[in-house]
Amino acid sequence: MFGTYLRRELVGRRKQTVIIAIGMALAIALVILVQSFSAGVKNAQASVLESVYGVGTDITVSQTPEAPSGEPGGGGGAGRFDFGADDGTTTDDGSTAVSQSRLAAERGTETFDAAALDSVLTVNNVAAASATLALTNTTFDGELPDFSEVRSGGAPGDGAAPASGGADGAGGSSFDVNSFTVLGLDPSGDSVGPLSSVTLADGRGLDADDAESTVAILDSSYATSAELAVGDTLNIGGTDFEVVGTVTSTSADATTASNVYIPLGVAQSVAGLEGMVSTISVQAASSTAIAQVKSDIEAALPDATVSSQEDLASSVSGSLASASTLISQLGTWLSLAVLVAAFALAILFTISGVTRRTREFGTLKAIGWSNRRIIGQVAGESTVQALIGGVIGVVVGLGAILIINAAGITLGASATSSTGPGGVGSPGGAGPGGGFGGAAAAVAQTTDVVLNAPITATVIAIAAGIALIGGLLAGAFGGWRAARLRPAEALRSVS
Amino acid sequence: MYTLTDVTKTYTQGKRTVVALDKVSLEIPDGQMVAIQGPTGGGKSTLLQMLGALDRPSTGTITFRSNDLSAAGESTLTGVRATDIGIVFQSFNLIPTLTAQENVEMALVPLGVGTAERATRARDALASVGLDERGGHLPSELSGGQQQRVAIARALVKRPAVLLADEPTGALDESTRDEIMDLLEKMWTELGLTLIVVTHDSAVARRAQRRLHIKNGHVKDVA
Ligand SMILES: Nc1ncnc2c1ncn2[C@@H]1O[C@H](COP(=O)(O)OP(=O)(O)O)[C@@H](O)[C@H]1O
Ligand SMILES: [Mg+2]
Numbered sequence: 001m002f003g004t005y006l007r008r009e010l011v012g013r014r015k016q017t018v019i020i021a022i023g024m025a026l027a028i029a030l031v032i033l034v035q036s037f038s039a040g041v042k043n044a045q046a047s048v049l050e051s052v053y054g055v056g057t058d059i060t061v062s063q064t065p066e067a068p069s070g071e072p073g074g075g076g077g078a079g080r081f082d083f084g085a086d087d088g089t090t091t092d093d094g095s096t097a098v099s100q101s102r103l104a105a106e107r108g109t110e111t112f113d114a115a116a117l118d119s120v121l122t123v124n125n126v127a128a129a130s131a132t133l134a135l136t137n138t139t140f141d142g143e144l145p146d147f148s149e150v151r152s153g154g155a156p157g158d159g160a161a162p163a164s165g166g167a168d169g170a171g172g173s174s175f176d177v178n179s180f181t182v183l184g185l186d187p188s189g190d191s192v193g194p195l196s197s198v199t200l201a202d203g204r205g206l207d208a209d210d211a212e213s214t215v216a217i218l219d220s221s222y223a224t225s226a227e228l229a230v231g232d233t234l235n236i237g238g239t240d241f242e243v244v245g246t247v248t249s250t251s252a253d254a255t256t257a258s259n260v261y262i263p264l265g266v267a268q269s270v271a272g273l274e275g276m277v278s279t280i281s282v283q284a285a286s287s288t289a290i291a292q293v294k295s296d297i298e299a300a301l302p303d304a305t306v307s308s309q310e311d312l313a314s315s316v317s318g319s320l321a322s323a324s325t326l327i328s329q330l331g332t333w334l335s336l337a338v339l340v341a342a343f344a345l346a347i348l349f350t351i352s353g354v355t356r357r358t359r360e361f362g363t364l365k366a367i368g369w370s371n372r373r374i375i376g377q378v379a380g381e382s383t384v385q386a387l388i389g390g391v392i393g394v395v396v397g398l399g400a401i402l403i404i405n406a407a408g409i410t411l412g413a414s415a416t417s418s419t420g421p422g423g424v425g426s427p428g429g430a431g432p433g434g435g436f437g438g439a440a441a442a443v444a445q446t447t448d449v450v451l452n453a454p455i456t457a458t459v460i461a462i463a464a465g466i467a468l469i470g471g472l473l474a475g476a477f478g479g480w481r482a483a484r485l486r487p488a489e490a491l492r493s494v495s
Numbered sequence: 496m497y498t499l500t501d502v503t504k505t506y507t508q509g510k511r512t513v514v515a516l517d518k519v520s521l522e523i524p525d526g527q528m529v530a531i532q533g534p535t536g537g538g539k540s541t542l543l544q545m546l547g548a549l550d551r552p553s554t555g556t557i558t559f560r561s562n563d564l565s566a567a568g569e570s571t572l573t574g575v576r577a578t579d580i581g582i583v584f585q586s587f588n589l590i591p592t593l594t595a596q597e598n599v600e601m602a603l604v605p606l607g608v609g610t611a612e613r614a615t616r617a618r619d620a621l622a623s624v625g626l627d628e629r630g631g632h633l634p635s636e637l638s639g640g641q642q643q644r645v646a647i648a649r650a651l652v653k654r655p656a657v658l659l660a661d662e663p664t665g666a667l668d669e670s671t672r673d674e675i676m677d678l679l680e681k682m683w684t685e686l687g688l689t690l691i692v693v694t695h696d697s698a699v700a701r702r703a704q705r706r707l708h709i710k711n712g713h714v715k716d717v718a
Contacts, residue, residue, distance in 0.1 A: 001597070001613070009592050011592070012591065360590055364601065365549075365576070366576060367576065367601065367605075368580075368605040368653075369573075370573045487550070488544045490549075491584060
């Protein structure tokens with residue numbers, strides 16, 4: 001009878017059912033959407049991190065750069081070219097053509113002694129660790145005017161500062177500055193670190209035999225833009241490297257961590273940074289050991305910056321980070337507000353429904369229905385109304401997710417390869433000695449990730465839970481109202 | 496068998512206190528047919544509520560078949576209503592979304608009667624009030640007289656000891672009134688019920704074994 005009565009009431013009082021269900025549906029659709037969206041953004045963040053730090057990297061160890069005004073040539077210093085008297089060739093017109101390739105530590109990173117890797121490997125629960133050296137190669141091609149001529153030929157009193165530095169400085173100089181990122185890594189290890197998240201596109205990968213060889217692996221999209229292919233030669237820091245392979249990121253739509261990969265030892269010697277590294281990627285034995293590993297490394301290397309994936313997530317910036325913030329804040333508040341409104345709507349309509357049915361419930365009491373049975377009936381009705389709303393909400397929510405996924409919204413994200421300050425676009429790159437340093441600023445990893453909001457069982461369970469709670473809450477209020485009705489109400493002749 | 500001793504029922508509405516029943520003492524033996532008459536506001540419905548275990552008196556005692564209804568808890572009163580009391584209202588009080596058959600079955604729900612037996616008993620009760628063919632109809636598809644027959648079937652399907660009716664013909668036209676009263680009387684004779692009917696109709700009242708007159712909360716036997 002419970003079922004029959006319930007069904008008849010829901011059909012017979014369709015308006016109330018529809019209103020409660022629609023309110024619930026809206027709220028649930030919104031919650032599903034927000035939930036899936038934040039999961040999608042989280043996944044996107046993870047895939048950005050993965051492409052930068054590698055699959056399976058739980059912790060990275062780096063060193064925070066000191067004040068950017070540090071000595072030139074130091075880790076984070078501006079890329080600076082020093083042309084000696086013998087550099088370049090002076091042409092007949094007096095200008096000097098120069099071409100120089102310089103390999104230096106990537107801006108924003110600080111190098112530190114590779115001995116740190118040994119310290120890390122002695123820490124308990126470290127499953128694997130490998131060290132990398134992030135470098136930037138900057139190539140300068142250009143013509144320097146004959147400064148003596150400029151000086152003598154120019155009007156002495158015109159006040160123009162002679163050779164006011166900069167690419168567009170005085171005297172019709174024309175420079176071409178090119179830079180790409182170079183990552184020195186252990187050629188034998190690929191279980192942890194940046195190369196663990198790449199797949200070979202062409203040629204071969206690096207192996208232990210390459211430790212001393214001047215061979216390079218290229219990110220395939222960089223290779224395309226630089227018009228390089230396997231077998232070609234690439235000049236890095238004045239040394240010619242043979243391109244032996246190209247790689248792509250395993251995560252779709254993401255580029256790999258660096259433009260060029262070369263053996264660590266070779267990288268150190270070409271860059272003049274013997275025995276130095278910039279990042280150590282660490283894999284913990286288990287996810288539960290991450291915290292312990294992190295604090296042990298911090299203790300072993302007091303000067304180092306030790307970051308777990310969680311810390312790294314905060315280094316992801318760009319529209320992805322904005323989306324993440326937007327969803328977690330606006331989305332959560334909006335869905336909470338709509339949820340509260342839907343619950344209030346369900347409660348109010350259930351109570352007013354009970355009030356309208358005063359005589360009906362009075363009659364049921366008069367013919368022997370207990371309060372418990374009547375409360376059960378009211379709660380049953382409101383719960384089914386809310387669950388109908390839940391089903392509609394899930395359908396609408398999932399439909400919206402599918403539409404959004406089909407739309408293929410692309411989020412851009414950048415993650416600096418070091419978690420320290422001085423990442424993308426940090427000012428102050430233009431050093432006094434010619435100002436080419438600014439060109440080296442493009443070091444952060446920029447990745448476009450297509451937003452894909454996942455549909456998970458958790459989301460459906462949350463929706464069902466919300467509907468159930470909403471229905472029971474409304475039922476509790478309505479039932480409480482019905483229980484307070486006097487059975488004698490049934491005898492009142494006016495309805 | 497009802498025994499009422501000094502039953503007083505007062506209602507307070509704001510500052511005003513209304514004495515609906517004033518020290519009513521009364522005995523109603525099992526199987527009696529009683530007609531209750533009196534002016535509007537005299538206390539007829541209030542008395543019926545006391546007899547139907549719908550409400551407790553403010554003071555005084557009502558015993559019904561060894562149950563003290565004035566002191567019993569809510570669950571006892573609910574039990575008495577479910578088992579022993581059948582009640583018929585002036586405005587039928589059928590549940591509008593349920594069919595005639597389902598309305599009748601509602602009275603068997605608190606007794607825990609199984610689905611199949613519930614259906615059979617409800618069908619039989621409908622047949623006994625002459626509505627064999629109308630079980631599947633909604634109240635809105637039935638005439639007033641037919642609705643009141645469904646209500647009577649609902650009151651009797653539990654086979655109660657007492658049938659209470661508060662102006663059962665008050666909402667019906669002349670011709671149907673007699674039909675309904677005839678039906679109630681027939682049921683009273685056939686089932687050996689105690690039948691207590693509130694009515695304005697003296698012709699109806701004269702058919703009862705006993706007539707009570709209530710005015711200003713005072714009850715008098717009319718000879
Ligand atoms: N729930 C109530 N609240 C306040 N006063 C009531 C209530 N029920 C009845 N009364 C009052 O009690 C008196 C008796 O009412 P009632 O028993 O309904 O009379 P009758 O059925 O004879 O017309 C009337 O004055 C009525 O206004
Ligand atoms: Mg009355």
